Amino acid sequence: MKLKTRLIFSFCFILFLPIALSCAVLFGFYQLQVHSMKQTYGLEKEEGSIFFMNSVQVLNRYTKADFEEFQKLARTNADKLENVSYLKEKNEKLKEKETFLVVSKGNQIIYNGDEGSSAYTEQELAKMLPDYSDKSNGKEESGYYLDDAMQLIVKQVNFEDSAGVKGSLYLLTDTDSILPEMRQLILDMGISIVLILILTAAVMTIWIYKGIINPIAKLKVATQNIRDGNLDFTIDAENDDEIGELCRNFEQMRQRLKYSTEENISSEKENKILISNIAHDLKTPITTVKGYAEGIIDGVADTPEKRDKYIRTIYNKANEMDRLINELTLYSKIDTNRIPYNFKKINVADYFNDCIEDIGLELEAGGIGLAYYNYADEKTDIIADPEQLKRVISNIISNSVKYMNKPKGFINIRIKDVGDFIQVELEDNGCGIPPRELPYIFDRFYRTDSSRNSSTGGSGIGLSIVKKIIEDHGGKIWATSKENTGTIMYFVIRKYQEVVNE
Numbered sequence: 001m002k003l004k005t006r007l008i009f010s011f012c013f014i015l016f017l018p019i020a021l022s023c024a025v026l027f028g029f030y031q032l033q034v035h036s037m038k039q040t041y042g043l044e045k046e047e048g049s050i051f052f053m054n055s056v057q058v059l060n061r062y063t064k065a066d067f068e069e070f071q072k073l074a075r076t077n078a079d080k081l082e083n084v085s086y087l088k089e090k091n092e093k094l095k096e097k098e099t100f101l102v103v104s105k106g107n108q109i110i111y112n113g114d115e116g117s118s119a120y121t122e123q124e125l126a127k128m129l130p131d132y133s134d135k136s137n138g139k140e141e142s143g144y145y146l147d148d149a150m151q152l153i154v155k156q157v158n159f160e161d162s163a164g165v166k167g168s169l170y171l172l173t174d175t176d177s178i179l180p181e182m183r184q185l186i187l188d189m190g191i192s193i194v195l196i197l198i199l200t201a202a203v204m205t206i207w208i209y210k211g212i213i214n215p216i217a218k219l220k221v222a223t224q225n226i227r228d229g230n231l232d233f234t235i236d237a238e239n240d241d242e243i244g245e246l247c248r249n250f251e252q253m254r255q256r257l258k259y260s261t262e263e264n265i266s267s268e269k270e271n272k273i274l275i276s277n278i279a280h281d282l283k284t285p286i287t288t289v290k291g292y293a294e295g296i297i298d299g300v301a302d303t304p305e306k307r308d309k310y311i312r313t314i315y316n317k318a319n320e321m322d323r324l325i326n327e328l329t330l331y332s333k334i335d336t337n338r339i340p341y342n343f344k345k346i347n348v349a350d351y352f353n354d355c356i357e358d359i360g361l362e363l364e365a366g367g368i369g370l371a372y373y374n375y376a377d378e379k380t381d382i383i384a385d386p387e388q389l390k391r392v393i394s395n396i397i398s399n400s401v402k403y404m405n406k407p408k409g410f411i412n413i414r415i416k417d418v419g420d421f422i423q424v425e426l427e428d429n430g431c432g433i434p435p436r437e438l439p440y441i442f443d444r445f446y447r448t449d450s451s452r453n454s455s456t457g458g459s460g461i462g463l464s465i466v467k468k469i470i471e472d473h474g475g476k477i478w479a480t481s482k483e484n485t486g487t488i489m490y491f492v493i494r495k496y497q498e499v500v501n502e
Contacts, residue, residue: 010204018193018200025192063099063171066090067155070169074159081159081169087111098174104129105167114172132158132166151175215243219250231258281324285317330391330465341385341472345496348422349378351386352415355393366401369410376417381496388469389493393426395462396489400428405484421475421492428488433481441479442467466491 073080080086081103091101091113100113102125109122130144144154153173160166222235235251292310301307330339356372363370400411412427433441442463470477470491481487 010208014200014204018196021196021200022193025196026189062097063094063155063173066094066099067157067171070157070171074157074169078159078161078167081157081167082110082161084111087113094171099171102129102170102172103167104170105161105165107131110167129154129168129170130156132168145175212243215247219247222250222254226254226257231261278324278328282321285320288317289314327461327465339388339469339472341388343383343385346382346384346386346389347378348376348380348382348415349374351389352413355390356413359393359397363397363401363411367409368401368404369408371410371412373413374415376415376422380417380422382422382493383496384473384493385469389473392466392469392491393424395466396426399462400426400430400487403430404428405431418492420497421494423490423492426489427486429486432483432485432487433479434483435481438479438481442477 070081082105087101087103094100094113101111102109102113103111104126107126109126112122112125115122145151151174153175155171155173157169157171158166159169218235222233225231225233231254233254235247235254292314295301296307296310301310352372352374356370360370397411401409406429410429412425414425414427416423416425467477470493473493475491475493477489477491479487479489
């Protein structure tokens with residue numbers, strides 16, 4: 001989830017969820033309270049809601065049965081309403097409903113069920129209570145609210161005794177003590193709303209912490225690891241938002257930084273190997289040059305033939321050192337992808353005929369036979385850099401000569417037409433390459449065991465240069481070999497094709 005969407009959702013969540021939950025809780029409390037009021041006040045099923053709309057009406061109905069009993073007595077046996085024993089008995093029962101009785105006769109209080117604990121004296125009650133002549137009193141379900149020192153609901157039953165004296169019986173209900181459910185309901189609702197807000201805040205805090213704080217904490221740990229030079233860790237980006245994208249970008253940066261660091265270490269290691277190989281390979285010809293030069297100086301070469309031999313040896317060793325230096329120079333260009341290519345359209349037959357002529361002279365001087373076969377059409381052309389392609393052929397043949405272990409060596413060169421490519425094969429009858437070494441011969445600085453243990457040396461970059469040049473020509477190079485039998489090197493170069501515009 002995007003961070004913007006998360007914030008919008010959070011705002012709506014914080015705004016509407018507490019409201020929805022509060023409404024649900026209030027409705028639940030309402031139903032429970034209505035059910036409780038029905039049982040407590042004897043309300044009918046359809047009358048439960050009047051508790052929240054007209055509490056006076058509820059309290060009237062709370063003492064409905066007692067009121068009806070007193071009305072019946074007022075009609076049938078009014079004298080009983082003056083019976084103190086009866087009144088005390090009823091008063092004790094009515095106290096359970098927070099109600100007490102008062103009976104007046106001739107404007108005098110003859111019975112006060114709350115005497116001693118009431119906030120009013122009998123004279124005050126007599127003044128506050130309605131007279132017998134009040135037309136609104138004495139009716140079923142009637143009553144009125146008295147708000148003074150005490151908050152009372154007053155219900156009146158008028159009667160006449162056997163002597164014709166008029167009186168009134170009053171049921172007074174204390175509203176402060178008769179409605180504890182309302183206060184409890186308000187308290188419960190307040191506590192519930194507070195709990196809902198706390199729950200909402202906790203849920204949102206956990207959600208935001210998981211979605212924002214956790215990834216930031218991971219990034220903090222990652223930056224500390226990079227600061228300390230530790231790149232061997234991963235950042236798990238689980239969220240599909242801006243912070244998750246930041247984590248993924250940071251992970252990619254870490255991977256590239258690690259790859260760059262490993263590449264630098266590998267390059268430094270390769271450079272050390274190259275310097276070691278070049279130093280070793282230069283040492284042998286330099287020692288030879290030095291020895292033959294001292295022989296000439298000391299007069300050991302005392303005949304013209306010896307001097308010519310010494311000078312020719314010095315010359316050959318100097319050429320060998322020059323070749324090593326050239327390889328080192330070319331390697332540095334390969335490493336930075338700055339090999340200077342000069343591609344041209346080349347006729348295959350003409351080019352290889354010239355190459356064979358130059359190579360044949362060198363091989364003949366070394367007593368190695370050379371055979372050349374061109375199976376391609378004489379008009380076949382390729383696009384290549386003549387100088388770099390010659391370097392490829394020279395390096396391969398130099399390797400073949402270097403590891404030639406037969407008394408009569410030979411090299412076969414074959415040119416074949418293979419569809420859109422020409423294939424060059426260079427075969428020798430040298431010592432061959434062990435199968436386990438063959439996959440690695442084109443790697444930088446790799447030298448087979450036989451070369452490492454021989455006096456031929458080698459920098460280990462000759463075939464890697466060959467592979468780089470062929471690949472830059474859009475071709476491919478590979479080899480097959482059999483130990484003590486020989487090696488065949490193959491490479492292909494794409495043929496030149498005219499583009500016809502229709």
